[in-house]
Amino acid sequence: MDDDENLPRKTNDPLAALVKQDLDPLSVDELDERISALKSEINRCEAKKSFAVSHRASAENLFKK
Template identity: 50%
Template sequence: MDLDDILGPRPDDPLTALIAQDLDRLSVAELEARVKALEAEIARTRRKIDGAVTHRASADALFRR
């Protein structure tokens, strides 16, 4: 069992704070900048996933899993 299952999500989790942020107070320009930043973070996260999958495949091939 994971600690998150027992304790729940961390209250200081940045993703939780991001999702909870009130967007009503932001201008169109600020919202567009936010979308651009989030798209860049999505791309960075996908690159990390691709790297992890490649690393795992290399390890599996090496050890003939």
């Protein structure tokens, strides 16, 4: 468990708003679109994380010399 999980989110946090959204009115097609969009966002976040980890490792190696 992350320490940040216990902290309150900002009131304008888009992720908090997304999680609170009522899914009942959505059709199956709308749910499929939402899932697709969320998977795309997960891929984007994972790519950014991978870049950040690689960038940090490169910087650490540069300054170790």
